[in-house]
Amino acid sequence: MATSTTSASTDMATAWLIKVDQSGNGDYKKIQDAIDAVPANNSELVFIRVKPGTYREKIVVPVNKPFIILSGSKTSPTTITWSDSGNIFDSPTLSIMASNFVGRYLTIQNTFGSTDKAVALRVSGDRAAFYNCRILSFQDTILDDAGRHYYRNCYIEGGTDFICGSAASLFEKCHLHSLAKETGMITAQYRSSDSEDTGFTFLDCKITGANVGTTVLGRPWGAYSRVVFASTYMSSVVDPHGWDDWRDPAKQSTVYYGEYKCYGPGANRSERVAWSQDLSSTEAAPFLTMDMIDGGEWLRPTPTHFKRGSTIITIHNA
Numbered sequence: 584m585a586t587s588t589t590s591a592s593t594d595m596a597t598a599w600l601i602k603v604d605q606s607g608n609g610d611y612k613k614i615q616d617a618i619d620a621v622p623a624n625n626s627e628l629v630f631i632r633v634k635p636g637t638y639r640e641k642i643v644v645p646v647n648k649p650f651i652i653l654s655g656s657k658t659s660p661t662t663i664t665w666s667d668s669g670n671i672f673d674s675p676t677l678s679i680m681a682s683n684f685v686g687r688y689l690t691i692q693n694t695f696g697s698t699d700k701a702v703a704l705r706v707s708g709d710r711a712a713f714y715n716c717r718i719l720s721f722q723d724t725i726l727d728d729a730g731r732h733y734y735r736n737c738y739i740e741g742g743t744d745f746i747c748g749s750a751a752s753l754f755e756k757c758h759l760h761s762l763a764k765e766t767g768m769i770t771a772q773y774r775s776s777d778s779e780d781t782g783f784t785f786l787d788c789k790i791t792g793a794n795v796g797t798t799v800l801g802r803p804w805g806a807y808s809r810v811v812f813a814s815t816y817m818s819s820v821v822d823p824h825g826w827d828d829w830r831d832p833a834k835q836s837t838v839y840y841g842e843y844k845c846y847g848p849g850a851n852r853s854e855r856v857a858w859s860q861d862l863s864s865t866e867a868a869p870f871l872t873m874d875m876i877d878g879g880e881w882l883r884p885t886p887t888h889f890k891r892g893s894t895i896i897t898i899h900n901a
Contacts, residue, residue, distance in 0.1 A: 598628035598652065600889035605636050614653070614663065615642050623647040628886055633689075635659035641667065646680040646708065652885070655688035657715075662690040668699035671726050671747075675705035682730070683881065684711045692719040697742060697762075702726045706750065710881040713737055720745070721762055727752050727783070731876040744771035747804060751781040753876050757788045761820050763796040768827065770801035772808045782809030782839070784870040790849065792820025801840060802827040809839040811862070811870040814846075821849025826859045843867035 601617045602609035611617045617631045630652045640663060644651055655661025665676040676693045679686075684706075695701035703720040709730035717738045718725055724741035727748035734754045739746060742762040746754075746769060761767045769790070772783050783801075792798060799822045801810045826840045835858040842852065843862040852861055860866070873879055 595628065595883045596886050597888040597890060598630035598886040600891055601629060601631045602634070603631060603638075604634040605638070606634075609634060613640060614638055615640055618642065618644055618648060618651065618653075621648045621651060625650055628652065630654065630886060630889060633661050635661050637662045637664060639664055641665045641676060643678045644681045644684060644708070646682075649681045649683045649708075651681065651683075652685040652687065653689065654686075655690075657688055660690055661688060662692065664690075664692045664694060666694045666701075668693075668695040668701045671700050671702050671723050672705065672728075674700060675702040675726060677703070678705040679708050679711055682709045682711075684708055685885075686711075686713045686716055687885070688715050689713075690717040690719065692717075693724075695720070697721040706730065706732055706748075712882060723747050731878075731881075733873075733876060733878055733882060741769075742767045742798075744768050744802070744804070746783065747771040747773070749773040749779075749781055749805070750783075751876055752783050753873065753878070754783065754785045754788060757785065759785070759788060759790045761790070761792040761796070761798040762794060763792070763798050764794045765796045766822065767792075767796055767798035768802050769798055770810050771804040771829075772801065772810050773804040774807040774809050775805045777807050777837070779807065782811070782870075782875075784875060785810075785812045785815050786871060788812070788815040790815065790817045790821055790847075792818060796820075797822040799827045800825050800842075802829040803831070803834045803838045804829075806834050806837045807839070808834070811839075811841040811843065811867065812845055813843040813862075813867055813871055815850075817845055817847040817849030819848040823849075823851065823854035825852070825855040828856075828858075841867065841870070843870075 693703040705726040707728040712733040722743040724745035727750040732752040840859040
């Protein structure tokens, strides 16, 4: 594999293929071993195909291992699981530090429970995308830390601040499921200045809940926290007030919390906090396309050509 710190020559249609299989019929038995095998500062796509099964690993994709696609199967579960708690930067089951990462058909979970912060997925690299993934924990399920990110058709489960961080991220057609038994919080977006081009958008998503508790749509980790829900189904699990100021009324005048064309019993805005916004089409427009994450510049189709040694094979259902 070629190594480089630039991406200008990266062939987006062809990838090196690495197979992970716990039974020993692949190149590696562990996912971390496959990641470790990728050359530092790699400039070619690497497709790590993980055979279905439960992988009890705490995994890091380091900052010098870009252009990795980590993929499970469309038909059978591929689960990465660990149990850890405490510091949000140390507890994740899967930490993505590198740029240009893609995760597909994976279940990523932290099984620690509800008594402490327990991150399932940390995303600190720029230009990361996740498709058809299940991401499970209770508190701080996704640390959407920094960079531009895209989530599509993902199921995200938690109870407290279960999508948190400082990134600019678009969640499209995702299912957000609250486990809160009393009052939960879906988002805790961190934005410390109105000049920061960050925030979370949830487009065509669905919000449901498992218990008798309710959940607010978000609370401000940073004073200028920015979150928008658009065309999203909200079940009755959503608290009628919608949003929480995290016991700091001063943040009510600086946060940007918007809703646009949401529907369902939880979308009724008659009791919403006055400092949230019912967005017009013009106000919502900047949050409704890939432009908010510059997605047209870096989101790419799944490669169909794969290199194994000197051989190139074509697989249309990768």
